Amino acid sequence: MERTITGTLSGSFAHVLQTFALSLLVSFLGTLVGAMVVPKSMIPLFIIAEVVMLVAAIVIRIRGKHIGYGFLYAFTAVSGVTLYPVIMAYGGILGAQVVSGAFFATAAIFGGLAFYAHRSQRDFSFLGGFLFAGTIGLVLMSVIGMFVGFGSVINLVWSMVGILIFSGWVLYDVAQYRNGVGTEEVPLAALNIYLDFINLFLYILRFIASIVGFNRN
Known part of the structure; x- marks a missing residue:
């Protein structure tokens, strides 16, 4: 997804983070809906x-237009619904306490990286090409994984690479947005950070599950 900010810098970084936090809340509500209302089918x-919706957001951005708050919250709500079976699957493998611990670990890692990127004022734009290529690689691995079962070692390495890549995205995105963004760009900025957080969380869960599988073998 295009991650360049244009326009007048009237949307503060604090506003981006507030919108991101609200997106997480909407996603959590979507998870509850997925648990209580939406059938597995x-x-x-x-x-x-x-x-x-994700492809539409990319196309909208490429055309130089902007997604709105309604689109952002609709996407995060849908994302929450799709997260429910994934979290339940990991809960069955690891237990609810471990999944909760992974979420708090994700929050701690995310917070530490965001704080560093914001306070250090370092330029992380050099990571962009590597992170994009790495993300494409992760997507291809996911597609292959639908047809080929990976062993514990490959899953462990895959999860470690995913954690590194999305940790890098946190640094990259926060560095891009720390001085503010255009008001119309706030939903897109919040969406990017939301995707960073959720994917980091999922790869941490995969990492823990891979360790458990590796130890069992």
Whole structure:
């Protein structure tokens, strides 16, 4: 997704973080809806909707237009619904306490990286090409994983690479947004940070599950 900021810098970084926090809350509510309302047979439709919305956001940005808050919160709500079966699957493997611990670990890592990127004032733009290529690689691995089962060692390495890449995205995005963004760019900035956080969380869960699988073998 295009991650360049244009326009008047009237949206503060604090506003971006507030919007991101609200996005997480909406996602959590979506997870509850997925748990209590949405039948399992409907989950694939939500996954398709999530992918279509993400592609639409990319196309909208490429055309020089902007996504709105309604789009952002609709996407994070749908994302929450699709996260429910994933979290439940990891909960069955690791236990609810470990999954909760992984979430708090993600929050701590995210917070530490965001604080460093914001306070250090370092330029992390040099990471952009590497992170984009790495993300494409992770997507390809996910597609391959649908058809080929990976062993514990490959899953462990895959999860470590995912953690490094999305940790890098946190540094990159916070550095891009720390001085403020255009008001119309706040939803996109919050969406990027939301995706960084959620993917970091999922790869931490995969990492823990891979360690458990490796030890069992």
